[in-house]
Amino acid sequence: AQRVTQPEKLLSVFKGAPVELKCNYSYSGSPELFWYVQYSRQRLQLLLRHISRESIKGFTADLNKGETSFHLKKPFAQEEDSAMYYCALSGLGGGATNKLIFGTGTLLAVQP
Amino acid sequence: EAQVTQNPRYLITVTGKKLTVTCSQNMNHEYMSWYRQDPGLGLRQIYYSMNVEATDKGDVPEGYKVSRKEKRNFPLILESPSPNQTSLYFCASSFRSGRVLGNEQFFGPGTRLTVL
Numbered sequence: 520a521q522r523v524t525q526p527e528k529l530l531s532v533f534k535g536a537p538v539e540l541k542c543n544y545s546y547s548g549s550p551e552l553f554w555y556v557q558y559s560r561q562r563l564q565l566l567l568r569h570i571s572r573e574s575i576k577g578f579t580a581d582l583n584k585g586e587t588s589f590h591l592k593k594p595f596a597q598e599e600d601s602a603m604y605y606c607a608l609s610g611l612g613g614g615a616t617n618k619l620i621f622g623t624g625t626l627l628a629v630q631p
Numbered sequence: 632e633a634q635v636t637q638n639p640r641y642l643i644t645v646t647g648k649k650l651t652v653t654c655s656q657n658m659n660h661e662y663m664s665w666y667r668q669d670p671g672l673g674l675r676q677i678y679y680s681m682n683v684e685a686t687d688k689g690d691v692p693e694g695y696k697v698s699r700k701e702k703r704n705f706p707l708i709l710e711s712p713s714p715n716q717t718s719l720y721f722c723a724s725s726f727r728s729g730r731v732l733g734n735e736q737f738f739g740p741g742t743r744l745t746v747l
Contacts, residue, residue, distance in 0.1 A: 528671070553735075563674075563721065563738040605673060618689070619664070619723075619736060623673035 521546050523608050525622035532596050533630050540591040540625050542580075542606030552582055552589040553607040553619070563605070566591075576600070596629045603627075633658045635739035637722050643745045644712055652707045652742050654722030661727040663705035664689070664736065665697065667718040674721065680705055681727065712746040719743050 522545040532538055544550060554566040567575045569582040569589060580591045589606060606622040635656045644650055656663065664679040666689075676689030680699040694716055696708040705724075709716060720743075723736040 525673075562740055563723075565735045568735070618676065618679065620676075620690075621666075621674040623671060 521608060521620050523606050523620050523622035525604075525606055525625050527625045528623070529626045529628065531628045531630060534598055535595050538591075538593045538596045538600070538627065538629075540604050540606075540627065542589045542591065542622060544587050544589065544606075544608050546587075546608055551609045552580070553609070554578070554580055554589075554591050555605045555607055555621075557603040557605070559602070566604070596627075598629045598631060601627055601629045633737075635722055635724055635737050637720075637739040637742050639742060640740060641743050643747065645747050646713055647711050650709050650712060650744075652709075652720060652722075652744070654705045654707065654739060655703050656705075656722075656724040656737070657703065658724060658737065659702065660724035660737070661702070662736075663699065663722065663724045665695070665705070665707050666721045666723065667691065668721060668741075669718050677707070677720075712744075714746045717744060717746050 524543045526541055552569045555563050556566040557563045567573060578591055578593045580589050582589050603624050603626050605624045608620045638653045661682045665677040666674040667677055668674050675691045677691055677695050678686055678689050678697040680686045683699055683702050686697050686699055699705055719741050721741050722739040725736045
């Protein structure tokens, strides 16, 4: 079964500290993984996707197929990073191609 | 401005009173989808549509209906709402999948529904 697991509901760090938001997935095919972010009173929006291999707002995420993980990392957290972060999986090919499966989300709180 | 719009943004209703939440996008996206967001459960897909007149169930379709008569609109219909459908609802759209596009979905602002 397709599943995305985010084990932490809340992650609280101090400004300048490193951040790692965990995401593990279960999927038998070749997945595409995404991180979406929802800032306070804003729409859910795409932060980054593994296929792009890019760094957005200082965040990076590497797909580890051996560990089935797609953890989101940032070396130095900023207060404006405080938001709800969702890891999501989309299957390639077949009926699941356009289906996004979300994790339960992790609330990142960056303390001054 | 390219966007997904939803109406109403807030709705309080009573059990059994039929309601419709509208969703519209101006990006010529083929794919549209509805999600509900509940504390501790994240976002769960209700229904999705690959194109006009092509809809399919998501993970939690019970109690909901959708239609896709035009490409830009994808209304969510609750024929007989119940209190367990109290939630925050999001509409989203994207181009149809291709490897290159990677299925980025654009979300609406959300509709907060309370069923008494």
